Amino acid sequence: MKSFQEMELYRPLEKRLAELDYTVPTPIQAQTIPAAVEGKDILGCAQTGTGKTAAFALPILDYLGHDAPRAASGRPLVLVLAPTRELAIQIGQSFHTYGKHVRFRQTLVYGGVGQSEQVRSLKKGAHVLIATPGRLIDLMDQGHVQLSDVEILVLDEADRMLDMGFMPAIKKIIAKLPDDRQSLFFSATMPPKIRQLADQLLFNPFEVNVTPKTKSVAKIDQSVRMMERSEKVERLVKVLRGDDVVRSIVFTRTKHGANALTRKLEKHQISAVAIHGNKSQSARQKALGAFRDNRISVLVATDVAARGIDIDDVTHVVNFDMPVDPESYVHRVGRTGRAGADGIAISFCTADEQDKLREIEKLIGQPLRVQNPGAKLSEPTGNAAASRKPSGRNGLRSNGSPATGGHRHKKRYAKGGWNKRRATAKA
Structure with missing residues (x-):
């Protein structure tokens, strides 16, 4: 070289x-x-x-x-x-x-x-x-x-x-x-x-x-935890209070979800700030500055808002909600393990989100390690169950x-x- x-x-x-x-x-x-x-x-x-x-x-x-x-x-x-x-x-x-x-x-x-x-x-x-x-x-x-x-x-x-x-x-x-x-x-x-x-x-x-062939950074420890939706906040609090957690980004699917989760974390005395498209530019820059300077330890973000965040030493990424599309998973976990450093990415998955998990595993070419393989989950809701059909990516090229x-x-x-x-x- x-x-x-x-x-x-x-x-x-x-x-x-x-x-x-x-x-x-x-x-x-x-x-x-x-x-x-x-x-x-x-x-x-x-x-x-x-x-x-x-x-x-x-x-x-x-x-x-x-x-x-x-x-x-x-x-x-x-x-x-x-x-x-x-x-x-x-x-x-x-x-x-x-x-x-x-x-x-x-x-x-x-x-x-x-x-x-x-x-x-x-x-x-x-x-x-x-x-x-x-x-x-x-x-x-x-x-x-x-x-x-x-x-x-x-x-x-x-x-x-x-x-x-x-x-x-x-x-x-x-x-x-x-x-x-x-x-x-x-x-x-x-x-x-x-x-x-x-x-x-x-x-x-x-x-x-x-x-990498796996399409996600090799040095990131990637895993999934199966759980009910009602358990997610409690499980997240336990993760964020871990001794090895220094700086974390938590991903939600919606702007409303990011705001609601931030309020819940603050009630548990965890310093967090939300960043999403409805925030003004000055508010977003202020939030990123606080996160970069370690005045805030947790950034709660939507996919769109988190793109372009270039902050070193993010030790953990948590997918509080599974991403809508599998490519977003690659972008999410790429927030940690930057410049060759180690990182940890944990995904919270409910029964309704298992289809999303399978799409991610297909994209990255490997199964995600399940931390609690014996977990018993409720049956998927009707809509999620009905949507279970062979998934195909839209490979047709438009004219x-x-x-x-x-x-x-x-x-x-x-x-x-x-x-x-x-x-x-x-x-």
Whole structure:
């Protein structure tokens, strides 16, 4: 595996990596960075906690250091799409950290806050635009953003964008991009609809897969406890009071459930805070800050709200409710065991949720260890029992337009940098 120094990145960028004590890249960085620097499209299958953000941020900063023209008002050169505002903010922080010695400007746009400051930042000009799809569409419709100069597109956590219903917005955004661009596409899982989107978006991509065959992080101790729904709160309290529990994320299926569970934990003198889509941006940031600083030991979250949370030393993940779709299980347990650390993931499962358990086991390719195999459960309710039929994943591809025209020429020259094709044409 090459060291960062052997990759021969932009010298000030190498200096910054040395200051951060970054010497050996993670597997996804080692595979992605050289190919991305050469201008290749990337199809990356990788979970969170693998160093994925640096895998795309460093090649982009290398390009900006070597070859970036002056930032034009409302016309970014790089577009990074993320599913949630939390992830967008963290990506922005990563660019700021890695790019300390690189002359570039970035702008973040996301919902949940007023847009006036974001519009002002866009007008000043930004090389890198990091955005959630909904807010970006709003700003495009108002004429504040033009995407015709985009040289590099990054689509991060594509599977979660699919889950959140962003595919129409993403396709609308992509339609405004030039065909002659580089695209970097990352997803923790690769269901058929995501593979279809990648086929339409990418040109002869370099594929990177650092996801273990089991599709969940190998160093995480994963288990399931069978129980009645009425037992869940009591069992959760016992888990959270364990001597080995330092910092935990508890997942619920609904926003209401997250709020209700947080109140119940507080009655048991367990410091907890809920985070979900109905919370304001300031409230979410305040909650994450308290959790990161250990002022709160338990974060109760829904799937959508938890995406993009990048906090080390989460020792336990508890699935208070089994996830609606099996891919969400992979994302949930990925909140612990980050950067090679050990972690524990416990799922609470009722009789009504056993179908969900089987779907998860099918996806990850292994059975989850049952902590209490002799547990006697009530019979499933009528709806759950009726739903028990052979489960099949929707593998049929919808009819989508084929990828455009087959000759997209990459714009790298010598050691780094895209040719200023548009700038030359305008001169």
